[in-house]
Amino acid sequence: MTLLSVESIDKSFGGVAAARDVGFSVERGEMVALIGPNGAGKSTVFNMIGGQLKPDRGRILLDDADITTASPQERFRRGVGRTFQVAQTFLSMSGIENVQMALISGHHQSRRLWQPARTLYREEAFALLECVGMVEAADRPCSTLAYGDVKRLELAIALAGEPKLLLMDEPTAGMALRERAALMDLVSTIAQDAKIGVLFTEHDMDVVFGHADRVLVLLRGRIIAAGSPEDVRNDPQVRQAYLGDSHALTRSV
Amino acid sequence: MDLSFLVIQALNGLSSASSLFIAACGLTLVFGVTRIVNFAHGSLYMIGAYTAATLVPNLLEWSYGPVPFWLGILISALIVGLLGVVMEVLLLRRIYGAPELFQLLATFGVVLVVQDLVVQIFGPQDILGPRAPGLRAPVEILGRRFPSYELVLIAAGPLVLGFVWFILKRTRFGVLVRAATQDREMVAALGVNQALLFTGTLFLGAFLAGLGGALQVPRVAANNGMDLSIIAECFVVTVVGGMGSVPGAFLAALIIGQLQAFGILLFPKITLVVVFLLMAITLAIRPNGLFGRPEHFSGAHAIGIASHAPGRFNAIAVSALLVVLAALPLVADEYFLKVATEILILALFAFSLQLLIGVGGLVSFGHAAFFGLGAYGAALGVKWLGASMEGALPLAPLLAALGAMAVGALVVRLSGIYLAMMTLAAAQILYAVAFQWVEVTGGDNGLVGIWPSTWAAPRSVYYLVTLALTAGTMLLLKRIIDAPFGYALRAMRDSQARAEAIGLEPRTHRWLAFTLAGAAAGLAGGLYAFSRGSVDPTLLGIPTSVDALTMLLLGGIQTITGPIAGAAVLHTLRDQIMPLTAFWRLFLGLSIIGMVLIFPRGLIGTLRYWRQA
Amino acid sequence: MTTPLLDVAKLSASYGRAQVLFDLSLQLHKGEVLALVGRNGAGKTTTLKAIMGLVSARAERLTFSGFSLIGLPTYRIARLGLGYVPEDRRIFTDLTIEENLEVGRRAGRPGRSPWTPERLFKLFPNLAGMKGRRGNEMSGGEQQMLSIARTLMGNPDAILLDEPSEGIAPVIVEMMAEAICAMKAEGVAILLSEQNWAFAAGISDKACVIERGAIRFQGPMADFLANHALRAETLGV
Incomplete structure (x- = not known):
């Protein structure tokens, strides 16, 4: 059974089409990259899958269940985890409390008024921090962590909901170079082990071609190419989209 | 009612519209x-x-x-x-x-x-x-x-x-x-x-x-x-x-x-x-008014309560403080006990607001609504139901909680300045009701003769009743702040996007927060009514809301105990300085401005900052 | 070589705790067009914003016309003669075209013929027919022209131009290229951030390749064009 299947979704803003007839799928344990130049509609597509936007047309299915109009909260309960372009964590809490908060919500415990939160699911949270290599940051305030660590913490938060599908919006943006590959290797391993499908957007082509099983190329709201990194790299349309009109090159000199 | 009368009314309406515009x-x-x-x-x-x-x-x-x-x-x-x-x-x-x-x-x-x-x-x-x-x-x-x-x-x-x-x-x-x-x-x-x-x-x-x-x-x-x-x-x-x-x-x-x-x-x-x-x-x-556009506010989320390690020292300090406070009637005179009673009540009032502002990041500017509802709830119970203090006091948090549920339902969709304005408006509605519904509320004069039952009438006994109820409620609120519910409120304050992505429902949580904070403020209002023996519309007014905010600001909005210290300092100052000067409001106003400009962390927050630095 | 008009040395910038620029240096000389090329997310926009004082940044040296820009408020930087055309154009959509131009109006250096709405309408004929129209009734390409025209109304000596070709129709891109050449002919230096680098190649004197927040190459455009390996590596997919 296909994990995520996006069926010809459209979205326009005030008459301007941001996504046109976009369709693709993501399988369990697969890493899929969504790339394209600025303004190609990556964020629009991403936010429709994450639940921040509703498509004008088309369907989004998760494990064959229609989630086209589901709220972000409903999607979370159905197994969608996500990270944001600018990492979103709870800055007033410690590292482990961030993960505990996600576990508390995942277990429908967020309205309890008596039991101290810091005693709940501490071991599970610790295990998740261990998984992303953040044990030493467990009791440090999130606001004092380096940005690369915040990104990893956010991954642990997203994993706390035991997602089937992980959405990562520019997972390495703002990170130092050496941290980027390490983070994506980690994601890759976790996705393999837990059979999680990963859909990510990314600007860093090294990250895309080094870690994606499949690549989707978006241009002016349409998918113009999809396939293995090798195929996409050699696609003339893609080269054109990124390199521009080759005639302009000859004209300029 | 003839045509000419309607025309004159319409003209009256136009002239007040002009003035208002x-x-x-x-x-x-x-x-x-x-x-x-x-x-x-x-x-x-x-x-x-x-x-x-x-x-x-x-x-x-x-x-x-x-x-x-x-x-x-x-x-x-x-x-x-x-x-x-x-x-x-x-x-x-x-x-x-x-x-x-x-x-x-x-x-x-x-x-x-x-x-x-x-x-x-x-x-x-x-x-x-x-x-x-x-x-x-x-x-x-x-x-x-x-x-x-x-x-x-x-x-x-x-x-x-x-x-x-x-x-x-x-x-x-x-x-x-x-x-x-x-x-x-x-x-x-x-x-x-x-x-x-x-x-x-x-x-x-x-x-x-x-x-x-x-x-x-x-x-x-x-x-x-x-x-x-x-x-x-x-x-x-x-x-x-x-x-x-x-x-x-x-x-x-x-x-x-x-x-x-x-x-x-x-x-x-x-x-x-x-x-x-x-x-x-x-x-x-239309959450942004007739011709308004969506506002993107930032900054308010940067302030508020953060996690802190639980210390055994804190538990000992709280117990010791409670013992000292409970022993106060042994040494203090009537007047001192009256002031102490009022400080405890105001501390609970400010503390309940802290749940909304410091924990939830919800800048409520009409917290007097719930304090006043509580006071009127108790007073109306005495006046119209003939209830004793024991019967009327529970009506205070009850009426305030009902009011908070109604206000909360209206405002949880809003954020930032619109939320502040809407809560202020809600308080003003209640103020208007209390002011204009003379038959029931006594209008401007309010209701008098709201006294405790005979057993609780001595200052020292009423002080102890107040201490038990306010301290108990504050400890309960503290427990709630440390519980998953309080953490969820903070989570939504820190990052709404992240909170939604882990399945938290901001509206229901915030609505419950309003209800709880309203009930606690209502209890404070009820205790206040019995302490003074009367209620009047000023309890619901803007200055009362600002009092609560000032206590919060004075103590520091990023500390849990801040509001209590804020209430103590503000009320003591008011009690000591107001009789001496005609410039109390000038003094208070300049203090508020000074605090915003110089000590935005508040007293407790600044102390803690110095200790950490 | 003369002293540069805009001199940036070791510029670093962060958004919150995410560092975006790492010790970036570049020089823009009088009357030249320098293209800042690089992939999406490489730090081009942040570079321009940091120069303009719109994001907090540290630098060893950051001068324009000999004046240090470090710590200056944005409006003072603009008044030194440095114009800025943002990537998202940021037209005042409630204002008409003429009013948008009025916001940008600022007296220029004496002795140079100042930009007027009339001259700008000649440069961007599309705008001339719709002076009274509001910004929210314009296409992306028209907004882009207006954004450039608005900045020119301040009679700047140099313009930071962020992605002028993004999201606009090819025929308008062509017009944009002509307008940039005309501006250059007027002696306006341009620091151009571009992803559509074929467009950049056609109009720029020099190239500056930025990768992951640091400068990878700076030199004449011809050298960059000739260096196939570098081109493929920094821009190719």
């Missing part, structure tokens, strides 16, 4: 450009009225006629405009980047300062202004007499709209103001000095406030309560019209003017309620 227009202009809701706008209006009421008679004595009269009105407005410039340069300029809570509090500090200065400069008594020369005789409309000055006012609204329209559309300053309303950063990138633009905007806004006040002089006496009554109405006009929109303010003023004129025929007792209901309904349908 002139008063509110400057507020919305200033907000549009500076993003500051200027609480002191009503104070500028009041200064305009006092200045005109003092200046115009002198001019008329010198030479009687329309020219000196209108010249006097204009000069008064210009003077107020210059005061606006002073305010911008000395205060607003320093708080443009501050969280909206601090902006509102700082400008409210100005309100307090102006209240004392006005009494000092113009005297405590109301000043009746002169009638306008040439407009003393009423005109006859459809066989009914109608004051001719009202006709001038009806014309003044559109004239001011035209004047503002001309400035905004036909002058370079206006073009820059409109550009800055939309994108301040881009205006700066084009080489425009925003500081001058902001100063100019404040001049214009204050000028209009002063003009609004001065124009009222022939019909209402200048009095020292007009600042808060007009600012509440101005808030409604700007919020209904959409904050920052001048045409929106005009339309809103028109609607409200007619609603007041005809509302008084249908519901003579609850005209104020009708107006605030309009605001509630407008915001429920």
Whole structure:
């Protein structure tokens, strides 16, 4: 059974089409990259899958269940985890409390008024921090962590909901170079082990071609190419989209 | 009810709409450009009225006629405009980047300062202004007499709209103001000095406030309560019209003017309620008002309570403090116990607000609503149900919780300044009900004879009852803050996107937070009613809400214990200094401004910061 | 070589705790067009914003016309003669075209013929027919022209131009290229951030390749064009 299947979704803003007839799928344990130049509609597509936007047309299915109009909260309960372009964590809490908060919500415990939160699911949270290599940051305030660590913490938060599908919006943006590959290797391993499908957007082509099983190329709201990194790299349309009109090159000199 | 009567009512509505628009227009202009809701706008209006009421008679004595009269009105407005410039340069300029809570509090500090200065400069008594020369005789409309000055006012609204329209559309300053309303950063990138633009905007806004006040002089006496009554109405006009929109303010003023004129025929007792209901309904349908655009607020989320390691020391300290407090009746006299009782009550009041602001990031500006509901709940139980203290006191948190559920349901969709304005409006609705529903609430005089049962009547016993209930409730709230629910509130404050992505439902959590905080504030209100023996509408007023905010600010909004220290300090100061000076409000206002500018962390927060640094 | 008009040395910038620029240096000389090329997310926009004082940044040296820009408020930087056209254009949508131009108006250096709405309408004929129209009734390409025209109204000596070709129709891109050449002919230096680098190649004198927040190459455009390996590596997919 296909994990995520996006069926010809459209979205326009005030008459301007941001996504046109976009369709693709993501399988369990697969890493899929969504790339394209600025303004190609990556964020629009991403936010429709994450639940921040509703498509004008088309369907989004998760494990064959229609989630086209589901709220972000409903999607979370159905197994969608996500990270944001600018990492979103709870800055007033410690590292482990961030993960505990996600576990508390995942277990429908967020309205309890008596039991101290810091005693709940501490071991599970610790295990998740261990998984992303953040044990030493467990009791440090999130606001004092380096940005690369915040990104990893956010991954642990997203994993706390035991997602089937992980959405990562520019997972390495703002990170130092050496941290980027390490983070994506980690994601890759976790996705393999837990059979999680990963859909990510990314600007860093090294990250895309080094870690994606499949690549989707978006241009002016349409998918113009999809396939293995090798195929996409050699696609003339893609080269054109990124390199521009080759005639302009000859004209300029 | 014949046609001529309806026409006269409509004209009355138009004239109050005009007055309201002139008063509110400057507020919305200033907000549009500076993003500051200027609480002191009503104070500028009041200064305009006092200045005109003092200046115009002198001019008329010198030479009687329309020219000196209108010249006097204009000069008064210009003077107020210059005061606006002073305010911008000395205060607003320093708080443009501050969280909206601090902006509102700082400008409210100005309100307090102006209240004392006005009494000092113009005297405590109301000043009746002169009638306008040439407009003393009423005109006859459809066989009914109608004051001719009202006709001038009806014309003044559109004239001011035209004047503002001309400035905004036909002058370079206006073009820059409109550009800055939309994108301040881009205006700066084009080489425009925003500081001058902001100063100019404040001049214009204050000028209009002063003009609004001065124009009222022939019909209402200048009095020292007009600042808060007009600012509440101005808030409604700007919020209904959409904050920052001048045409929106005009339309809103028109609607409200007619609603007041005809509302008084249908519901003579609850005209104020009708107006605030309009605001509630407008915001429920259009969260940004008629012509407003979505606001993106930031900054407020950066402040608030953070996690801290639990210490055994804390538990010991709390126990020790409770023992000391419980032993107080052994040594303290009656008066001291009375003050201590009130401090405990106010501490609970402020602590309950901390759940909303410090934990949830929900800047409620109408917390007096729940305190007052609690007080009235208890008092009405005694007066109308004949209940004893034991029977009436539980009604306090109950009624307040019901009120908080209703208010919460309306405001959980809103954020930032709209939430602050809406909670303020809710409190004003209740204030109006308490004020106008004389048969039940006793109106202005309130209800008296709300005394504890005989066993609890001695000061020392009532003190201990208060200690048990307030300390118990605060410990309960503390427990809730540390529980998953409190963490979830903080999570939604820290990052709404992340909170939603892990399945948290902000609206239901925030609604529950309002209910809990309301119930706790209501209990404080109930205890307060029995402590004083009476209730009156001031318990629901804006100053009561600001008291709670000041205690929070004083103690520090990022500390759990801050509000308690804030309540102790504020109430002790008030108790010690108020009898000694005529300048209590001046002192309080300057203190609030000083705290916002110098100690935004509050007392406990600053102490902790020093200890950590 | 003369002293540069805009001199940036070791510029670093962060958004919150995410560092975006790492010790970036570049020079823009009088009357030249320098293209800042690089992939999406490489730090081009942040570089321009940091120069303009719109994001907090540290630098060893950051001068324009000999004046240090470090710590200056944005409006003072603009008044030194440095114009800025943002990537998202940021037209004042409630204002008409003429009013948008009015916001940008600022007297220029004496002795140079100042930009007027009339001259700008000649440069961007599309705008001439719709002076009274509001910004929210314009296409992306028209907004882009207006954004450039608005900045020119301040008679700048140099313009930071962020992605002028993004999201606009090819025929308008062509017009944009002509307008940039005309501006250059007027002696306006341009620091151009471009992803569509074929467009950049056609109009720029020099190239500056930025990768992951640091400068990878700076030199004449011809050298960059000739260096196929570098081109493929920094821009190719």
